[in-house]
Amino acid sequence: MVRFIIKRLLMLIPVMLGISLVVLILIDVTPGDPARMMIGAQATQEQVEALREELGLNDPLPIRYGRFIWQLLHGDLGTSLMTKRPVATEMWERFPYTLTLVVLGTTLSVILGIPIGIYAAVHQRTWKDNTAIFLSLISVSMPSFWFALLLIRFFGVYLGWLPISGVDDWKGWVLPSGAMALGLTALIARQMRSDMLEVLRQDYITTARAKGLTEGRVVYRHALKNAMIPVIMVIGGIFGVMLGGSLITEVIYSIPGLGQYIMTGLYNRDYPVIQSGVLIVSALFAVIILIVDVIFALVDPRIRSQYTRKEKRKAGRQLAKETKTVETS
Amino acid sequence: MDEKLLEIRNLAVEYHTDEAVVYAVNNVNLTVKKGETIGLVGETGAGKTTIARSILRILPPPTARIVSGEILFNSTDLLKLSEKEMQKVRGNKIAMIFQDPMTALNPIETVGFQIAEAIQRHNKITHFEAEKRACDMLEMVGIPMERYSEYPHQFSGGMKQRVVIAMALSCNPELLLADEPTTALDVTIQAQVLDMMESLKKRLGTSVVLITHDLGVVADTCDSVAVVYAGEIVERGTVEHIFDFAAHPYTLGLFGSLPQLDSKERRLKPIKGMMPDPTNLPPGCRFYERCPEAIKECAEAPPPDVEVAPGHTVKCIRVKGDAA
Ligand SMILES: Nc1ncnc2c1ncn2[C@@H]1O[C@H](COP(=O)(O)OP(=O)(O)OP(=O)(O)O)[C@@H](O)[C@H]1O
């Protein structure tokens, strides 16, 4: 298992290299000049050109890429062109906000989505199920930024219960995490429902019923554990979608998180910020997927046995034999 | 021996799918005596599994519906029990072995746990005792108890079926429903599994409903036979009687023209034609289309059950009662 994790982490390196190259190329082909943005519209063309030279923006792409990687290897994510502060420091300050938002949003959608999905599956083809499907269909199709604005209008402006922007206290987090969670709750609920229905059709569920187990035990012990396996995958993916979704939500609710940071960076053509920002976010995403795979292996013995080595299994059997001899003697 | 353990009266089961209503079981009557092994034979889709699952009330929801009938088990109507009372019967008094061992076990629980779970459910014993009894059950079906904590994917098909059998027998049921317990296994293991069931039956006095396509198995292990066709029992009687004096044209077709207990023919004979569509059953005899001896009257009204000899009934108007 440890070997598997190490192997996967090593595999991340080429992926990250590839992503940073793609980002660099994308920046290169996007119009807009950071030097011009930095010194303003009244500067002369010569001044801009001089600054470009100073910042190394005129170097060919491979050299810029090499420089970026070289810095990265020294643990340096570069310096923001706008604020002149190290990107690593700025991201580190903003990271807790994004993490809070993403964790809150994901948690909310998991604790709502999973029970709704199970409930709909257990009441398959009744009005309860139909209502759940209908609501989740609406939620999935509703753009999250629009829902965010609706929430602001209703709870923030009309009722005046919750702040419409800023996260100075816990109240500030309610609307942004709600906005983030809506579509994903529906997504999890739908996934949970269809997996649950699929599992409930399986023969081993009939076997469990035939043993005389209570319906609760059949559903929550035998079916749920099996049905959770694909849902965990979706939740992992959702965590990643959340990282992206936080971009818009942070802007709408003025939360000083990573998303807003990268958005500002994009707007200012602040290359180091964009490059390192995208790199860090994708690294986070990759780590989450890795965690999901590890959870998979923990839940599903069929996958686990691919990672455990033969000797270990033999050792387990030996142990069982010893206990047996102890018992019989 | 003559005491009735199970009596099914006028059982009818339908599957309501999106497209149509499948009339899977129609007006079935069946009696199982204490200690008796009864064979259910018939083509695929005849309704054998549906009958067995109805007894345990584990038909697939929400499509399946038991429309009418009584299932008396020790004189209690199982269909009238509450779900809670029924749970105490399942796995305890009546247990079932399923058709496909490959899918009958939960892939993410250990086999030992799955057996122990059934034991603990129906007995007031500690977790540890349940585990110990599950180990004993494994040994009894010929699986070393060291494999208690292994998962189904580490077992072969035959071993999985033994696990399912161990599970089914773990609470000493009075009635065992064995749905083609050997079809998915290769020939050598088939014999082992049947021998095992036989010896367990002798030891525990369990009655068995054995669903099979194999007439050899019927001849070897069953006391009586019921032939199922399009959701009906068209003929039933003791093994000797059915093998020697089969009367229904369908049974005759199945067994070949000269059925004999010592015959080398083991498998059911294919009969020309197809079983009627269970969503659209004919009004008269269900076998009319394929019957070599059909007459005009056969298509008009459903044939009655005719008792040709004590305990031997045939659903056919061409057969005469005791007089014949
Ligand atoms: N879940 C279901 N939904 C709809 N129809 C079903 C369902 N299960 C079974 N049927 C139909 O009910 C009829 C009887 O099926 P059943 O499984 O009882 O047959 P069987 O005699 O056990 O066949 P086999 O020998 O293939 O196991 C068939 O026509 C089948 O198509």
Ligand SMILES: [Mg+2]
């Ligand atoms: Mg069947």
